[in-house]
Amino acid sequence: MNLLNLCEIIFRCTLFALAVYHMFKRDFKLLKSLFLVFALSFLPELSHALFQIKIDAFSIFVYWIILFMALYLGTSLYFYDKYKWWDRALHFLSGVGFVGFGIAFAGISSGIMKLVILFFGFTFSITLHVIWEVLEYISDCISHGNAQRWQKVNASVNHVSEKAIQPAGLVDTMNDIICCIIGAGVTTLVWWFIL
Known part of the structure; x- marks a missing residue:
């Protein structure tokens, strides 16, 4: 198992844990952004499977961070408004x-x-x-x-x-x-x- 696979497991388990937490809290609005982050996180793997485009591990890792920061933290938790x-x-x-x-x-x-x-x-x-x-x-x-x-x-x-x-x-x-x-x-x- 390489470092990217470990990060991928941690990332998706974190998304799952957050989804369970928000379901328990009955905050269903945040589930939508978590589902979108989860679905879009497969885009690099899909591009490799369909088009044989191999994206480097660093760019994939940064892409996951961007998804999480933009869709979950930025939009759903209003970090765009909280932090300049x-x-x-x-x-x-x-x-x-x-x-x-x-x-x-x-x-x-x-x-x-x-x-x-x-x-x-x-x-x-x-x-x-x-x-x-x-x-x-x-x-x-x-x-x-x-x-x-x-x-x-x-x-x-x-x-x-x-x-x-x-x-x-x-x-x-x-x-x-x-x-x-x-x-x-x-x-x-x-x-x-x-x-």
């Missing part, structure tokens, strides 16, 4: 983790130069974030939500500095993308020495 740094840390980690996914996708074809693989991993990570921001925007438009912190009056004042001259939604979106770019850039430099 939560959203930025999550987008930084996403930038880190998804570079590995991009490298795995580019690595399918052998004979590609190292620089091209790294560039693809970097742009893949950023593209996923742009798509995520577009989905947040569409979700806000359809459901009148506040995922992009565009509302002038909202419970979450943590995402925008009082000195910001731009609207809150723009500041939140740009901070998310900048954190992703920094995370993806740092990770790409690290991967330069690993590949």
Whole structure:
């Protein structure tokens, strides 16, 4: 058993224990996010089984952390509103983790130069974030939500500095993308020495 398999067992057992706890407490709203985290945690294994895409252990581990931080802690337990740094840390980690996914996708074809693989991993990570921001925007438009912190009056004042001259939604979106770019850039430099 390797370290990733051990982490996988611990991660899924933790999700199960939390689900049992919330069922006992009759807090069924939180079960939805735990089920979603559990289901999405199989995505790397599914990509390997269906498309023979082998994602490295570190990127998978970071992906699990992102799922748990975003869906359970961030959304269900309102950590986005409680902690000013939560959203930025999550987008930084996403930038880190998804570079590995991009490298795995580019690595399918052998004979590609190292620089091209790294560039693809970097742009893949950023593209996923742009798509995520577009989905947040569409979700806000359809459901009148506040995922992009565009509302002038909202419970979450943590995402925008009082000195910001731009609207809150723009500041939140740009901070998310900048954190992703920094995370993806740092990770790409690290991967330069690993590949």
